[in-house]
Amino acid sequence: MSEAPLQAQPAAHKSESRLVRFALIGLAFSFLALFLFLPLAAVFHEAFRRGLDVYLAGLTEPDALSAIRLTLLVAAIAVPVNVVVGIAAAWAIARYQFFGRNVLVSLVDLPFSVSPVIAGLVYVLMFGAQGYFGPWLRANDIEIMFALPGIVLATLFVTFPFVARELIPHMEAIGSMDEEAALTLGASPWRMFWTISLPNVKWSLLYGVLLCNARAMGEFGAVAVVSGRIRGLTATMPLHIEILYNEYNGAAAFAVASLLAGLALVTLAAKTFLEWRYADSIAASRHS
Secondary structure: OOHHHHHHHHHHHHOOOHHHHHHHHHHHHHHHHHHHHHHHHHHHHHHHOOOHHHHHHHHHOHHHHHHHHHHHHHHHHHHHHHHHHHHHHHHHHHHOOOOOHHHHHHHHHHHHHOOHHHHHHHHHHHHOOOOOOHHHHHHOOOOOOOOHHHHHHHHHHHHHHHHHHHHHHHHHHHOOHHHHHHHHOOOOHHHHHHHHHHHHOHHHHHHHHHHHHHHHHHOOHHHHHHHOOOOOOOOOHHHHHHHHHHOOOHHHHHHHHHHHHHHHHHHHHHHHHHHHHHHHHHHHHHHO
């Protein structure tokens, strides 16, 4: 009975005039062309405008290589941590009813509603030289602010929801019948997780990992506050682009920006593929 209204919906859309449909489609494409495609094309045009030698020089100079390495290192740390914590949070929310569950859901969504700059300032307040733990950290020669640990902490905060938020609705949709059957047949909880639970949500997990990695590499606000923007040391790729642009070194700035944009395009292609597979997975789970 629930499928009849869903099947009737496309017929309602077909009742619209062809002019209205073409107008809406044209408006959407015009907006995307003006605010997405043209700026993206301009980035690559400016990056290669002065020739391949200048482009490669902008990418291979020491500070640029340092920014690229730091960006990849931060993503390599933040993404696996968020995968583990995100799976744990999603499992707790989707599989258990407990006091404080709604609070946990709100905490998962908190980074979406808090400005990244505010998150960076909170870490400065906690771990900065004049912060709550600053004197103790300085006495024990531990560096968090304006160093790799602070950048990782800020990145972890802004990227935390992506994995959990992709897993929670999928895990709630498929239910726990397969897991209960595996446990009834004698499988250990660990084996049940690796052979039943994880394969059932693999596409939504990969989708969340993809979004998490894209945000980790492109984050600017929170990282700008906690890193100190020290060129060649704590400047990630987005920060390095800003430094170069402020120095009127447009060729190098657009060269690094094109690399970041290229990573975004790869992410978009992978996202499109995973959305297709993810949709099939959800449909199969609902019919099972």
